[in-house]
Amino acid sequence: MIAEIGLASLWLAAVLALLQLAGGVLAFRTDGTGGENPMGMFIRPAAIVQAFFAACSFVALLYVFAVTDLSVKLVAANSHSAKPMIFKLAGSWGNHEGSMLLWVTVMAFSGALIAALERRLPERMMQATLAAQGFVALGFYAFLLFSSNPFERLEVPAPEGMGLNPLLQDIGLALHPPVLYFGYVGLSVAFSFAVGALLTRQVTPEFARVSRPWVLAAWVCLTMGITAGSYWAYYELGWGGWWFWDPVENASLMPWLAATALLHSISVLAARDALRAWTILLGVIAFSMSMLGTFLVRSGILTSVHAFAVDPERGMFILVLLGIYIGGALLLFGLRAGAVAEGERFAATSREGALVVNNVLLSATLGIVLLGTLYPLLTEAFDVRVSVGPNYFNPVSAIFVLPMLVVMAIGPLLRWRRDRLERVMKPLALLTVIGAVVLAIVALVADIAFLPLVGLALAAILAVASFIPLRRRKLTRVPLATWGMVVAHFGIAVALFGMASESAFSSERLAALEVGETAQAGPWRVTLNGVDPVAGPNWTALEGRLAVRAEDASRTSEPIMMAPQSRTFWAPVQQTTESALATRWNGQLYAVLGNQLDDGRWQLRLWWKPFVTFIWYGGLLIAFGGVLSIIGRVRKDLTRRSVRSRLASRRADERALEAAA
């Protein structure tokens, strides 16, 4: 019954999305020829009620997963009655259909939020925006209802669920996809705003200010999603790698790159009324990248594991949606952008100038990632198979990323509109000296590759540079949004330091140990104290007991205990390795228990990765900077709005008094 209610709610939500679209189209077409179309008044309520029904539908899905209703096909295929409750719930979006339902639910909520609260833009533009939003949502509803119905029943209920993949039974991964999806949805809102602005030819700073929190929020979510996903791959897969330029990883990186560019250009538009057409284009590209990412992951077209792929029909469905939305928006862009004036001018050495460089370089990086990701697809059309991996992406993207990081250090020091480099000579000299000193010291002390070396120097430069905008300012009066920028830029420096350090200084030790033996890994001595069987709720495991002491510590000192496991799940039957991590301020020791050899020794894989954690600390800082910016911007908007309404009411009072007098 609950499943049917869920399905019915989904249909109702879809109908409301249609109403939202139809209302928008009618209102838009008749406007200007005299009077408002009455349909226009339905748009906002339709968006709000739609969110309600979408939420009902999603709650119904959560319910059938919580009670493990095995007559629902999706539950039977992805859940198991013996699973812990948290993973039962997470299982509801850990699959194709459920994740799509989560997507439309979040999308409906964003739509409701702007419909209920956003009153700053001209009503006509709002209607166009909401209509675009309804149009996008409608496609996803159609996708769910016609090709990915999450509530489909089995004729005969399954006796037991097929279980959830053990690799997915992990809290990090349970949260990872929804966070990414929130990001994608945020970009879809920015996309709708961009379409609304194009349709009404009003690419204004006001449009930028209204859509900026959405872009920021999307960007924060994408940042967190990528950070979490990278950490998950790092500790769950048991090989110590944190980024491999895998197509699925790239699928999440590309929207982030586009969103980062959009975030900066939208700031220029909001502050200086420049880069109008470019911002719109980025808005379209950012959303297209998130849809392309979804397509690549869902269709399985790129990884050779096509066999699993949800049937190509679904891939085709997403592709058609992609064609309609992005193709349509780009066509609109081609037709309309010529009419959008270029906006205010600025000098090369100015904040805008630096941001333009940032935008161009980010876009070029995006181009490289896109090319490298899709290229194998192109050659396969000619029956040639190629692989594009880290050895291509790292150096080629560095061509654009390294200069971008340099500009990132300087840009925030410049003034808007025009500036002279001489004015910022002192900090520039300081940064150059810092970079040169770090470069020289590291090059002398350690023999490391070129990219990590430059990375370390740039990290030092950026770390200092990110705080320079605060100099000679009263810290308590610095706007929150500026703090956001400072923290986020500092986060880039931190992450860069982690990446460079990991790739330059990691040490690996593969050892086969008898119980009681010791192996050296980096500055640590690792002793295998024993291997014991342990049991969990739906797995059994062999657990190694490792005692870890620093190289120079005495034999009797208190050791760090680590317990890597080799787990066997039974529903479905599968083996996984659970790595054990010992985190120190200056890095992580990473231990994996392998197989037992014929002679009774145990294989251990040990890595000492100096400062590897800084990669994810950096990611968190970047996201936190974004959050600070959102709070700062929204608070400023609210005060501005309350001031304006107070002014308006005072004026009304005055008028009333005059009239009375």
Add this chain to the structure above:
Amino acid sequence: MSRWKLFVPLGLFALVLGLAAYQLNQPKDDRIVSAMVGKPLPEFALPAALNGGQPVTNAMFADGKPRLLNVWASWCLPCIAEAPQLEALDEAGVEIVGVAIRDKPEDIAAFLETHGDPYSSIGADDLSELQLALGSSGVPETFVIDGQGIIRHQHIGDIRSEHVPELLAELREAQE
């Protein structure tokens, strides 16, 4: 900005979309084809996989007679599926040389006991060295080697009954 430039993004997008749509409708070919087809066999000398068996070397293949080189293993389930077809090829007079990947003599013996022994000799490739040298990426795979020791054809996956005539034709062609 001139007008046509505004349509560049649309054009690029159409290209990507077209490519994706085309590839989505193509049957996905996951096989990794060896680049060694048409080239001579690499030099190798494998010890006999069975106690008392013959070792296998590349020199064996240069006597003018085409042969099949079957890369397999007793632990591989598709290899069981193709055993009857190998049996049929053997009966048709084809000489089949086996290469057992990462396998133990007792397991091989047990496998041949149950599923038949079509092999003239079996070499043991415990470290997949010959497999790598052949550009083979899984078990089972079957190579057609002509009388000069040149690799003429690669069959990836288990041999089904419909593949038997194909392989016989390849062998005939290699004879000429």
Add this chain to the structure above:
Amino acid sequence: MKGFAILLALLAATPSLAQDSMPPAPYAYNQLDDPAQEAEARELMESLRCLTCQSQSIADSDAPMAGDMRHQVRSRIASGEHPEHIRGWMMERYGDYISYEPRMSRTTWPLFAVPLLLILVAGIALSRRLRRSKAEPS
């Protein structure tokens, strides 16, 4: 994320692919004694594709064949072979697909041409946009 691909690979792997019972090759899970050689081997292994898992390098895989390939790489480097020579040997057998480091060839030249083009386009776009704005300050 990468995990996702691997996960799909795990799901896609047919259950018919049984495991062998042989111990791993000597150098599959053992390092070379010379750290410099091991570093060379490590770098090469990270850029060779595992053929049975398909979305991982041989450095990141527990597949037996990946182990055998690691053995092959390490033992050849130990005997003094140059890493790029080993990569070439592998590509001679498996084509471009096995190497994550595409080489300039008839099929891969756009991978190198497009970045150059991007540099050009970015340079032109920047210089035009920035010079023009300098020329006519408002």
